[in-house]
Amino acid sequence: AQTVTQSQPEMSVQEAETVTLSCTYDTSESDYYLFWYKQPPSRQMILVIRQEAYKQQNATENRFSVNFQKAAKSFSLKISDSQLGDAAMYFCAYTMDSNYQLIWGAGTKLIIKP
Amino acid sequence: GAGVSQSPSNKVTEKGKDVELRCDPISGHTALYWYRQRLGQGLEFLIYFQGNSAPDKSGLPSDRFSAERTGESVSTLTIQRTQQEDSAVYLCASSLGSRPSYNEQFFGPGTRLTVL
Numbered sequence: 001a002q003t004v005t006q007s008q009p010e011m012s013v014q015e016a017e018t019v020t021l022s023c024t025y026d027t028s029e030s031d032y033y034l035f036w037y038k039q040p041p042s043r044q045m046i047l048v049i050r051q052e053a054y055k056q057q058n059a060t061e062n063r064f065s066v067n068f069q070k071a072a073k074s075f076s077l078k079i080s081d082s083q084l085g086d087a088a089m090y091f092c093a094y095t096m097d098s099n100y101q102l103i104w105g106a107g108t109k110l111i112i113k114p
Numbered sequence: 115g116a117g118v119s120q121s122p123s124n125k126v127t128e129k130g131k132d133v134e135l136r137c138d139p140i141s142g143h144t145a146l147y148w149y150r151q152r153l154g155q156g157l158e159f160l161i162y163f164q165g166n167s168a169p170d171k172s173g174l175p176s177d178r179f180s181a182e183r184t185g186e187s188v189s190t191l192t193i194q195r196t197q198q199e200d201s202a203v204y205l206c207a208s209s210l211g212s213r214p215s216y217n218e219q220f221f222g223p224g225t226r227l228t229v230l
Contacts, residue, residue: 004156006156009154032215033214033215033216035214042223043203043205043223043224043226044117044221044222044223044224045157045205045207045219045221046221047218047219052215091156091157093157095213095214095215096215097213097215097216099213099214099215100145100162100169100170100212100213100214101159101162101170101214102157102159102214102219104156104157104158105156106154106155106156107154107155107156
């Protein structure tokens with residue numbers, strides 16, 4: 001069975017600094033998709049970034065980028081120039097093309113220090 | 115356009131009572147998902163609708179949980195004879211199609227259910 005693990009329950013970073021959130025997953029599939037979602041205190045889950053496993057190039061979205069290591073089954077999220085509005089829970093998720101379910105990690109709480 | 119909305123935002127109920135949670139998806143979205151999020155945990159899949167049919171109900175924790183959807187619009191999640199372990203945030207999401215690999219799921223703000 002596929003699993004997603006986020007080993008950091010909480011991370012803190014100084015405003016304007018860079019922080020990396022970790023995610024590992026377990027799968028025997030070769031074709032799959034990975035996501036990072038942000039959940040602010042409003043509870044509304046927002047997609048931050050997605051990565052297709054068949055793509056070697058790491059996905060980037062403005063200040064957000066991933067380090068996708070397929071062999072190591074690692075999918076970390078890097079947030080550059082952290083802003084107060086980045087404070088939230090961050091969830092890593094996995095799915096396969098043939099699936100309609102997302103499999104979620106337990107989340108990492110990101111605290112931004114002003 | 116309007117996003118996914120859920121009501122009520124918060125619900126406090128007594129053990130043993132029935133509750134109904136409502137989800138209004140984005141217009142035109144054929145797929146609808148219900149998730150449960152316990153405190154400090156990730157999302158737990160409950161049920162998925164494609165149109166008004168539910169191909170997969172395997173995530174429903176027990177027969178006290180049921181859900182229905184009217185056409186490609188409103189969905190209701192019903193929990194009968196609530197127990198304290200049902201306390202959680204219940205999130206709804208909708209998407210244009212059913213494959214999250216290329217159909218982004220848009221989430222509502224959730225309903226926080228507290229069972230006393």
